[in-house]
Amino acid sequence: MAKETGQSSMDRSLEPEQVQPDDTPRELTVRSGLAAAGSALAYFITVGFTNAFGAFQEYYTSDVLRGHSNFQISWLGSFALFALFAFAPVAGILADKMGPTLPITFGSVALLVAVFMTSLCRAYWQFFLAQGLLLGVGMSFIAIPASGMVPRYFKRNRGLATGITVAGSSLGGVLWPIAFDQMLHQDGIGFPWAMRIAGFVMMPICILCILIIRLPGPVKHTATEDTSEASAMEKSTDKQQHKKKDLSVLRKPPYVLLCAGLFLSIFGFFAPFFYVSTYAVSLGMSSSFAFYLVSIVNGASLFGRILPGIVADRWGRFNMLVVSAFTAGIIAFCWTKATSVAGLVVWCVAYGFASGAILSLQLACATTLANEDSAGAAIGAVMGSCSLATLFGTPIAGEIVKHGYLALSCFSGAMLMAGACLIAASRLCQSRSLTARI
Numbered sequence: 001m002a003k004e005t006g007q008s009s010m011d012r013s014l015e016p017e018q019v020q021p022d023d024t025p026r027e028l029t030v031r032s033g034l035a036a037a038g039s040a041l042a043y044f045i046t047v048g049f050t051n052a053f054g055a056f057q058e059y060y061t062s063d064v065l066r067g068h069s070n071f072q073i074s075w076l077g078s079f080a081l082f083a084l085f086a087f088a089p090v091a092g093i094l095a096d097k098m099g100p101t102l103p104i105t106f107g108s109v110a111l112l113v114a115v116f117m118t119s120l121c122r123a124y125w126q127f128f129l130a131q132g133l134l135l136g137v138g139m140s141f142i143a144i145p146a147s148g149m150v151p152r153y154f155k156r157n158r159g160l161a162t163g164i165t166v167a168g169s170s171l172g173g174v175l176w177p178i179a180f181d182q183m184l185h186q187d188g189i190g191f192p193w194a195m196r197i198a199g200f201v202m203m204p205i206c207i208l209c210i211l212i213i214r215l216p217g218p219v220k221h222t223a224t225e226d227t228s229e230a231s232a233m234e235k236s237t238d239k240q241q242h243k244k245k246d247l248s249v250l251r252k253p254p255y256v257l258l259c260a261g262l263f264l265s266i267f268g269f270f271a272p273f274f275y276v277s278t279y280a281v282s283l284g285m286s287s288s289f290a291f292y293l294v295s296i297v298n299g300a301s302l303f304g305r306i307l308p309g310i311v312a313d314r315w316g317r318f319n320m321l322v323v324s325a326f327t328a329g330i331i332a333f334c335w336t337k338a339t340s341v342a343g344l345v346v347w348c349v350a351y352g353f354a355s356g357a358i359l360s361l362q363l364a365c366a367t368t369l370a371n372e373d374s375a376g377a378a379i380g381a382v383m384g385s386c387s388l389a390t391l392f393g394t395p396i397a398g399e400i401v402k403h404g405y406l407a408l409s410c411f412s413g414a415m416l417m418a419g420a421c422l423i424a425a426s427r428l429c430q431s432r433s434l435t436a437r438i
Contacts, residue, residue, distance in 0.1 A: 027161075031214065032153035036161055038213040040168030042104070042146035045111065045202045046084070046139035047359075048172015051273055051301075053077035054294040055177040056131075058277040058287060059184060064191055065124060071398035072124065074274060076132045081270070082391035083136025085383045088144045092380025095145035100213050107141025108206035112199055114138055119195035146209060148379050151367040152216050159317050159364045163309025166360035170305055170352075173273075173298025181291035250381050254429045255369050259385035261422030262362050265325050266389040268332065268415025269358060271397040271408060272351055273297060279335075279405050280344060289341070296345060297352040304356020309364070312357070316437040317364045318427035322420055324357035329416030331355075335409035355416075 053076075060073045094103045114135035121127045147165055154161035176198070183194040276297060277290035304324075312320035331351045338347035363379055370378035393415075400408045427438050 027154050027157060029153075031216070034212040035149045035153055035214065036165055038209045039146040039150050039165040040171075041205050042142045042209045042213070043166055043168035044172040045205050046143040046172075047166075047169035048298075049135075049176055049198075050077060050080055050084070050139070051169055051173030051298050052176035052180070052294055053080075054274050054277045055180050055291045057274055058281060058290050059180070059191075060127075061278065062287065065127070068124060069398070070275075070278065070401055071395055074394045074398040076127055077274060078270075078391055078394040079128065079132035080136035080139070081394075082387050083133055084140045084143065085387035085390050087137055087140035088383035088387070089377065089380035091141045091144035092148055092377045095148050096377055099215050100145035100149055101210060103141045103145040104206075104210050104213060107138045107143075107145075108210065110134055110138030111142060112138075112203060112206065115195055115199040115202060119192040119199070142206070142209065144380055144383065146213050147363055149213055149215065151363075157313055158367065159309040159312035159320070159361065160306070161309075162363045162367075163306045163312075163357070163360040166363065167302045167305045167356075169359070170298045170302035170356065173301065174295045177291045177294040177298075181288055185288050185291075250370065250378065252369075254426045255366075255382075257422050257426035257429060258362075258365055258369070259382055261325070261419045261424075261426060262358075262382060262386050263389045263419070264415050264422060265358055265419030266386045267393040267419070268329070268412035269355060270390065270394050271412040272332065272335065272348075272355075274394045275397060275401060275405075275408060276344075276348060278401070282405070283339060283344075285341065285344075293344065293348055297348040300349040300352030301356040304353035305360040308357035309360055312361055312364065314437075316427075317361050317368060318423065318430070318438040320357055321361040321365055322424045322427060324354060324361065325416050325420035325423060328355035328358065329413045329420060332409055332413035332416055335412070336406045 057070070057073055057077065060068070060076075061070065065073055091103050091107070114130050117130040117134070118127065121130055147162070150161050150165050151158055179198070180194055183189040183197065184191060189197070273294070276293050277287075280290040280293055281287060308320050308324060328351060331347070331354050335347065335351075338344040362382060366378045366382040397408055397411065400411050430436075430438050
């Protein structure tokens, strides 16, 4: 009995050592850090550029495309987002099978051609082909393979890692409107050369993304492993190869409800990003200040994508995504109560921070449900499901503006809250315990 007691005591004393962090490989390495940084840069020149479309919306309405309605002009930005989401499944599957280099190279060429061609556009249909279609396709083949690499490196801190990655889009949404405001309104450079300068800035960033975003290297094993361990490793590899081809999880209720919830949320998500600048001008504020509002909402969104990611890794990614969508919906309902400069700045900060986690945690939640070797396909599928929402959401918002911004705020808030309800249903499908970390 004494021996058994001593043995059990010894076993218990060994338990803490078996779960020590030192026994697990470090997630932050030079290779994983470069992949995360490259993904953030990819989002900076893609989604970040479209997040700044509110600045284009106001400028096109008053200058380049004067005479076209908000509804018509909003199709340029919404179709670019639609193409980004619609081509996501193709880009994700190609990245899973061939690695990220080739898709990102193709996307970089398409992106740069689109930006330089936009500088030559004069007619509406020319803008649609360049800034709407070609730009969106290029963005998809850069952003999706890049973001699909991050979950392969980070497991414990996946929410934080994807938050930092998607925060690149917020940084782009901050800097691009300010840059275009300076070039168009302050320095008098003019629209054609403003777009060309943007293209020249994107060029070295595209090259960096191609060079530093790589698949994880093979796991190294020591020569002292015995035959049984090697056999177990081979079996595990075989299972992983088999699992890689299994996409049945994408048809299960939690994943389907997640896609449906994000579809509704995205329907209302982009309306403030596109129309906060025109709302400010409608209140008598200057066009220059309106450009900065787009930067403010994106700047707050940057923190809203990183900080909730830290909380999500501790308390649950689905839990945090539900809270983010629900809170953003409430703030969207309060949009028209902001009628002064100070009030509108505060509202932009609140909405940007609250809604920031919607785009970052959708990636973390999708890859949590799916096999990590099919991360690209999982991200592509969830973003592809949102493609129609990005295509029709902002043009519908442009038509609703004709009835006033109060109607637009109600539309945006209702869609966000309906999406939060479906995401909550996806979370409850996984565990009915309200305190579970999901």
